Amino acid sequence: MTKDEIYSELKAVLVQSFMIDEGDISLDADLYTDLDFDSIDAIDLAAKIHSVTGKQLKPEQFKGVRTIGDAVNVVDELMRNG
Template sequence: MDKQQIYQEVKAIMVKLFETNADDITLDAKLYEDLELDSIDAVDLVVYLQKMTGKKINPEMFKSVRTVEDVVNAVDQLLQNK
């Protein structure tokens, strides 16, 4: 899965879970400010990403995630660590 595919998956998850407008979900969109996610939403996102990747996500890794691109990069990194 390449970064573009990961981005499309993350975007689909965010539209489904948080009813976010797909046009608002750009790579540079800030999760908390632009997309108005809260900490509970972030936990829900991590749970879905774990299901998507089949990998356990270290919460420490997600503390630095601020944008959609950060999420894509974190998932890509998870998938590379097989």
Template sequence: MQNREEILAKLTDILVDDFEIDADDISLQASLYQELDLDSIDAVDLVIKLQQMTGKKIQPEEFKAVRTVEDVVNAIEGLINS
């Protein structure tokens, strides 16, 4: 999983399967909290899933700035390339 499309596809699978979000609602611009209705507990669960997906530790402070699906894709891309 190197490119943004693969990252977005995997993230979409996680959001649909684990958080019961309609795939049609997921876009790069979608807000995790307003549009996709994630709460702080969901965010923690998402970080855990992303750690499993990447095999890398995600620092909570790095994830606090994440607001949109694109922010998550960028964060994952940064982790993979670091």
């Protein structure tokens, strides 16, 4: 998966599962301040990433994720390194 494909998958998950307007989603969008995420939403997103990639995110991997771009980078690293 390329970073663009990861971004597209994440965007689809955010729209479908979190009811976020597609127009609000960008690589720079902050999950917490721009998209109104809370810690439960972050856990749900990590679970959705697991279902899409088949790979389990460790909590410490997701801890530094603030933006959609951060999430894309974490998933990209997870896909490369398993």
